[in-house]
Amino acid sequence: MKIILKQIKIIDPSSSLNEVNDILIEDGVIKKIGSINEDEFKSSKIFEMDGKIVTPGFFDMHVHLREPGREDEETIETGSNAAAVGGFTGIACMPNTNPAIDSAEVVRFIKEKSSNHLVDVFPIGAATLNRKGESISPILELYEAGVVGFSDDGNVIKSAGILRNVLEYSKITKAPVIEHCEDESLADGAMNESFTSTLLGLPGIPTVAEDLIVARDIMMAEYVDGKVHIAHISSKKSVELVRQAKKNGIKVTAEVTPHHFTLTDENLKTFDTNYKMNPPLRSREDVEAIIEGLKDGTIDCIASDHAPHSIEEKEMEFIFAPNGIIGLETQIGLAISELVKKKHLTIEQLIEKFAINPRKILNLEIPKIKVGEKANLTILDPEIIWTVDVSKFKSKSKNSPFDKKLLTGKAIAVINKNKMFYEDKFFTI
Amino acid sequence: MALASRHLLGLNGVPKEDIQLILDTARTFREVLERPIKKVPTLQGKTIVNLFYENSTRTRISFELAQKRLSADTINFSTSTSSTKKGETFKDTVRNIEAMKVDMIVVRHQSAGVPHYLTRISNANIINAGDGLHEHPTQGLLDMYSINEKLGRLEGLNVCIVGDVAHSRVALSNIFGLKTMGANVSVCGPATMIPIGIEKLGVKVFHRIDDAIKNNDVLNVLRIQLERDAGRRIPSLREYHQFFGITTDRIKNHNPDILILHPGPINRGVEISSEAADGPYQIILDQVTNGVAVRMAVLYLLGTMH
Ligand SMILES: [Zn+2]
Numbered sequence: 001m002k003i004i005l006k007q008i009k010i011i012d013p014s015s016s017l018n019e020v021n022d023i024l025i026e027d028g029v030i031k032k033i034g035s036i037n038e039d040e041f042k043s044s045k046i047f048e049m050d051g052k053i054v055t056p057g058f059f060d061m062h063v064h065l066r067e068p069g070r071e072d073e074e075t076i077e078t079g080s081n082a083a084a085v086g087g088f089t090g091i092a093c094m095p096n097t098n099p100a101i102d103s104a105e106v107v108r109f110i111k112e113k114s115s116n117h118l119v120d121v122f123p124i125g126a127a128t129l130n131r132k133g134e135s136i137s138p139i140l141e142l143y144e145a146g147v148v149g150f151s152d153d154g155n156v157i158k159s160a161g162i163l164r165n166v167l168e169y170s171k172i173t174k175a176p177v178i179e180h181c182e183d184e185s186l187a188d189g190a191m192n193e194s195f196t197s198t199l200l201g202l203p204g205i206p207t208v209a210e211d212l213i214v215a216r217d218i219m220m221a222e223y224v225d226g227k228v229h230i231a232h233i234s235s236k237k238s239v240e241l242v243r244q245a246k247k248n249g250i251k252v253t254a255e256v257t258p259h260h261f262t263l264t265d266e267n268l269k270t271f272d273t274n275y276k277m278n279p280p281l282r283s284r285e286d287v288e289a290i291i292e293g294l295k296d297g298t299i300d301c302i303a304s305d306h307a308p309h310s311i312e313e314k315e316m317e318f319i320f321a322p323n324g325i326i327g328l329e330t331q332i333g334l335a336i337s338e339l340v341k342k343k344h345l346t347i348e349q350l351i352e353k354f355a356i357n358p359r360k361i362l363n364l365e366i367p368k369i370k371v372g373e374k375a376n377l378t379i380l381d382p383e384i385i386w387t388v389d390v391s392k393f394k395s396k397s398k399n400s401p402f403d404k405k406l407l408t409g410k411a412i413a414v415i416n417k418n419k420m421f422y423e424d425k426f427f428t429i
Numbered sequence: 430m431a432l433a434s435r436h437l438l439g440l441n442g443v444p445k446e447d448i449q450l451i452l453d454t455a456r457t458f459r460e461v462l463e464r465p466i467k468k469v470p471t472l473q474g475k476t477i478v479n480l481f482y483e484n485s486t487r488t489r490i491s492f493e494l495a496q497k498r499l500s501a502d503t504i505n506f507s508t509s510t511s512s513t514k515k516g517e518t519f520k521d522t523v524r525n526i527e528a529m530k531v532d533m534i535v536v537r538h539q540s541a542g543v544p545h546y547l548t549r550i551s552n553a554n555i556i557n558a559g560d561g562l563h564e565h566p567t568q569g570l571l572d573m574y575s576i577n578e579k580l581g582r583l584e585g586l587n588v589c590i591v592g593d594v595a596h597s598r599v600a601l602s603n604i605f606g607l608k609t610m611g612a613n614v615s616v617c618g619p620a621t622m623i624p625i626g627i628e629k630l631g632v633k634v635f636h637r638i639d640d641a642i643k644n645n646d647v648l649n650v651l652r653i654q655l656e657r658d659a660g661r662r663i664p665s666l667r668e669y670h671q672f673f674g675i676t677t678d679r680i681k682n683h684n685p686d687i688l689i690l691h692p693g694p695i696n697r698g699v700e701i702s703s704e705a706a707d708g709p710y711q712i713i714l715d716q717v718t719n720g721v722a723v724r725m726a727v728l729y730l731l732g733t734m735h
Contacts, residue, residue: 193625194625194626195625195626195629197624197625198595198601198624198625198626198627199441199601200541200542200563201541201560201561201562201563201564201598201601202541202542202561202562202563203562204625270545271541271542271543271545271546312518315518315520316518316519317519317538317539317540317542317543317546318540318541318542318543318546318561319539319540319541319561320540
């Protein structure tokens with residue numbers, strides 16, 4: 001089958017492409033860019049794309065799919081559907097499932113279950129067995145089965161000694177160790193420790209709980225010459241630590257979630273548990289530092305930390321409610337509204353943070369918009385104004401603080417693996 | 430005169446006129462409590478649920494007595510949070526209670542924000558009887574009532590809250606209420622017990638108890654949680670008493686005119702010596718009596734709102 005994306009703005013930072021043109025895709029491969037003849041027009045399905053942007057497919061490197069274990073909250077399929085709606089052609093899923101992704105068997109189960117979906121799913125292996133922090137997981141075996149990084153996400157890798165060994169091992173594979181940075185002895189709280197936590201009477205988690213582990217991990221990455229990726233960075237000091245480490249040539253990268261550059265701890269004043277996450281929402285000052293970090297490249301990429309929870313679980317008394325929100329279906333809208341429209345990032349920079357950098361960090365092939373390449377594409381409408389409606393989400397869970405929020409910009413289609421998702425339908429192209 | 434809100438969730442943001450109205454109304458009920466027949470028919474036909482997820486016999490009894498004195502029908506629902514975590518959810522419990530057509534819910538819970546959440550899922554008037562480390566507004570009100578009763582004013586007084594301010598709902602309600610009424614509020618305790626950013630509320634911080642005694646008209650002494658704190662936030666109960674305990678000697682040496690409050694229950698020999706707890710400087714039992722009058726006032730003002 002042949003399709004034509006007509007008069008679309010093509011932006012591909014890795015081939016310095018930025019032009020309005022027609023793209024012909026045949027059987028999932030980019031056949032032509034521009035100069036498409038009459039016959040081809042006649043024999044193709046045409047998509048009018050005035051004002052739309054096509055980019056290499058976006059990638060979310062921090063998603064919790066909940067399968068195996070909590071299929072009532074999300075499955076590999078529903079999570080992948082949410083990713084497609086949200087504009088992603090690839091995701092990496094975190095190992096805090098039940099069982100954890102700490103054996104080749106679980107990796108194969110996930111790969112198998114996701115193999116026919118438009119969205120590529122890459123498991124992250126547990127860094128330690130059952131994410132307990134006690135003994136290191138079979139890192140080489142997991143890598144061979146297809147994991148692209150190692151993490152105890154949800155937990156920090158508890159001891160520096162274990163971290164060292166995980167790093168030494170993962171170094172052999174070149175895959176990064178992805179750290180959920182939190183000193184647990186300081187993290188027994190329900191929100192950011194601040195004047196606001198004092199006012200609300202909620203136990204606080206200080207930023208120093210994150211900073212200490214970021215510092216530890218940077219030092220360990222330097223000592224071992226390993227690769228550490230800081231998940232969901234949230235504090236000003238941590239951003240500064242990563243900035244300095246990068247200057248010193250240490251192999252450290254970082255991601256931020258849309259909620260950490262959009263919301264602050266003041267949002268908790270209603271005690272709505274949809275604002276409860278870990279790391280917690282921080283202060284305005286931290287948000288500003290994060291935006292600075294995104295601008296100067298200290299923070300490499302944006303990732304959702306998509307964390308589905310059932311309504312019954314989330315509708316609990318604040319201190320008992322679980323942490324986390326879903327984010328796949330809102331994150332591009334939030335990023336365009338908060339970062340591009342407010343002129344913090346250019347659209348090219350945004351594409352780097354969503355399409356290029358996460359794949360670089362995970363050593364995955366970066367899709368190119370080039371004749372002869374497989375079409376792995378995200379199509380954006382950067383101007384559309386829309387209202388978030390959680391009841392329409394593809395995700396099985398609805399725990400989002402952004403319901404009813406007005407956003408500018410969203411993905412309207414994705415193309416990958418010879419499939420397209422457009423106007424709420426998947427179809428083969 | 431009526432209150433601005435149909436709930437009492439905390440004293441943060443409650444206007445001065447409302448606090449004054451509650452305190453004035455409490456004075457009327459305080460007189461009722463001195464009569465041979467201590468009962469008035471003002472809330473006859475109203476149903477009030479005391480929803481206690483945390484063991485607090487004193488507060489519950491005080492509310493219950495206030496409700497009986499106002500002729501309301503009272504239902505007690507007490508449970509520990511650990512049992513509900515496994516069984517019925519909080520929301521389901523509240524829905525069940527709602528179905529029984531209740532007019533008011535008095536709620537005590539170990540999580541901050543539960544009374545606020547209740548206002549979203551229930552139509553009843555909600556009274557916060559203590560939520561987590563957040564607020565305990567009727568305690569703040571009864572403390573203010575008691576200070577005013579003894580000293581004749583709140584405005585311009587120097588009041589210091591002593592102890593584990595960071596883990597106290599009493600402290601915040603006192604701070605908000607007293608500031609609104611024009612008092613100067615300070616706190617005193619080891620740095621591990623002083624919450625972050627408290628000075629932003631216009632609150633002065635003391636780390637030496639003698640300074641606190643010298644510079645204040647009133648000390649509101651908080652209870653130390655024995656099991657939870659020793660060895661973690663304070664080295665030991667003995668050391669705490671040595672450096673922060675209220676003793677008759679300290680009072681005599683530094684400020685014999687000081688007034689001592691304590692929300693109870695007292696740990697004798699920890700935050701206050703036995704002698705000081707029974708001595709002439711304190712009004713601890715008056716607080717208990719005033720508590721009933723203040724709770725009657727709150728129940729009456731909310732229960733008769735339209
Ligand atoms: Zn995490």
